Amino acid sequence: MNKIKKISILFLIFILTSCSFGRPEDVTELIETPKIEDPILKGTWEVKEIKSTSNNKNSDKIKKGDILYIDNDLVALNDDYAYPPKFSSKYVDLNSYLQSRSIDKNIFDKDNVEVLSASQGELYSKDFIKLSNQEIFMIVDNAIIVFEKIDDNVSRSIVEKYAKRASKERTTTKSGKKVEGDICVLIGVRERIDTESSPNYYYYTYCVRIEPNKMARVGKAEHIYFPNKQEFWRLKCELNPQSKKYDSFKAYPIKLEKELSKKENQEKYKFINRDLDLKINFVNEDYISFDYNLVSDKSPINKYAMVKTDELKSNTFMTINEYAGDEKSKQVFKNLVYEQVNSNFGSVDEDKMAYDYTNFGLIRNLGLWQFQSSYHLERDGAIEQKSFPIDIALRENLIDQDNKEITVDQIKNLNYQAKDYFELVNGQYVVVQSPDEILFYHIKNGLIDTNPKFSIQLQNPSQIIMFEQGLGSYAEKWEDSFNANNVIIH
Numbered sequence: 001m002n003k004i005k006k007i008s009i010l011f012l013i014f015i016l017t018s019c020s021f022g023r024p025e026d027v028t029e030l031i032e033t034p035k036i037e038d039p040i041l042k043g044t045w046e047v048k049e050i051k052s053t054s055n056n057k058n059s060d061k062i063k064k065g066d067i068l069y070i071d072n073d074l075v076a077l078n079d080d081y082a083y084p085p086k087f088s089s090k091y092v093d094l095n096s097y098l099q100s101r102s103i104d105k106n107i108f109d110k111d112n113v114e115v116l117s118a119s120q121g122e123l124y125s126k127d128f129i130k131l132s133n134q135e136i137f138m139i140v141d142n143a144i145i146v147f148e149k150i151d152d153n154v155s156r157s158i159v160e161k162y163a164k165r166a167s168k169e170r171t172t173t174k175s176g177k178k179v180e181g182d183i184c185v186l187i188g189v190r191e192r193i194d195t196e197s198s199p200n201y202y203y204y205t206y207c208v209r210i211e212p213n214k215m216a217r218v219g220k221a222e223h224i225y226f227p228n229k230q231e232f233w234r235l236k237c238e239l240n241p242q243s244k245k246y247d248s249f250k251a252y253p254i255k256l257e258k259e260l261s262k263k264e265n266q267e268k269y270k271f272i273n274r275d276l277d278l279k280i281n282f283v284n285e286d287y288i289s290f291d292y293n294l295v296s297d298k299s300p301i302n303k304y305a306m307v308k309t310d311e312l313k314s315n316t317f318m319t320i321n322e323y324a325g326d327e328k329s330k331q332v333f334k335n336l337v338y339e340q341v342n343s344n345f346g347s348v349d350e351d352k353m354a355y356d357y358t359n360f361g362l363i364r365n366l367g368l369w370q371f372q373s374s375y376h377l378e379r380d381g382a383i384e385q386k387s388f389p390i391d392i393a394l395r396e397n398l399i400d401q402d403n404k405e406i407t408v409d410q411i412k413n414l415n416y417q418a419k420d421y422f423e424l425v426n427g428q429y430v431v432v433q434s435p436d437e438i439l440f441y442h443i444k445n446g447l448i449d450t451n452p453k454f455s456i457q458l459q460n461p462s463q464i465i466m467f468e469q470g471l472g473s474y475a476e477k478w479e480d481s482f483n484a485n486n487v488i489i490h
Helices: 002-021 094-100 156-169 254-259 263-268 320-324 328-345 408-414 473-485
Strands: 043-050 067-071 074-077 080-082 086-093 112-120 124-132 135-140 143-151 170-172 178-180 183-193 200-210 217-222 224-228 231-236 248-253 270-272 276-283 287-294 303-308 361-365 368-379 382-390 420-423 429-433 437-444 454-457 462-471
Touching (some): 080 112, 080 124, 080 156, 086 094, 156 170, 183 473, 200 224, 224 276, 224 473, 231 254, 231 473, 248 254, 263 270, 276 361, 320 328, 328 368, 420 462, 429 462
Antiparallel strands (some): 067 074, 112 124, 124 135, 135 143, 170 178, 200 217, 248 270, 420 429
16 A cells, blocks of 8 residues: 555656646747637638629629638639738628618618628728628629628638739838729819809819829819718719808719609708808718808808718717717817917916817818817907817828828929829829829839829819729729719810
């Protein structure tokens, strides 16, 4: 018995000693490298059905039997692909999601669904909605593209095929970002024509297609034509013929253009306030921003406002805390306004000041979108007012303008008359606005050619209020959609 105990003790000592000698010196050695999780919809999918057809040829390019690939390194359907993609997922109410895309909400018998979003910068952005482990769908223009899973994986040869395409079709910026040479730019402008009483404003969109080794193509159409998720919208802001004021605007999906007379669409896609006289300063898929004054005011007091692009029905401005998503932003905004007033008027009783928490909006300021606000005070029987920039709550997903590689000084040296400029995301051009032109300067090996490659003549004083870029397979789609849905002026 004693012999067995001794053997057991020796065996235990051996185990403990072995564990001690074999222990890693650094605790980090005990941490396993996390495995990259597969996207929730990984696999090979075949187009099973197109539930809703469209006259738009963009969606007609997808046919039954086409194959969709979803993998860690690739999302691809025909010529539209992301390599490599970024993924995010969320749960949504299906009816609300479809309604936001102007699709019949009773088309699927489902409540909550998971949505996988795949993107690659400006090159690719798509939502895939999971109906079951074997069935998903996506929305392209007016078409509901339904896919059925045919394989749980994506062949390595497919990934390699698109990798080779990307190496030929896509270049790399200084920051290492993969982009394509083929690009389509939609430039929204506000033109001003001065009259004896007050200026009139007209809105136009220029579509500029730049393909490698080809002459650029430029088209112009009335109103603002802009991308919104995976479709196109139009914004109209026209003079009220009775009041001679700009008191309303519409922003709506192009596919509903012939159905705007319906009461529900008139209410949903129109902002109207008969006491306003406004002009649009900024448009994108998320927000529309403008400055205005009230017709009822004896003295014209200039203010700013923002509204959500797809929530015009309420006819109300966003408050600063609604935009920032933080109640503290009200106090920050209040402090900024008070500092401005105090610095210009001396000591002012803060308690006697009124604050308008909707008085903020976006304006363009030589290469940057900038938040602007204003104040007004009555002094010696007169109204004194001033506009000033505010630096709060600028969300990264609103405007990507922190990665500028070209400085204001470079632009002024290039063109001393420059009033604004934009860099193309593929790094091949810088677009400079002068008082009477929009000029495209070519960039090669990091150097800007001092002679513009081509330009757009501006007939009247103009302000750029939108600058959207579509790369790669998007370039052709954007140009085709622009030409198909607009009357081209020139």
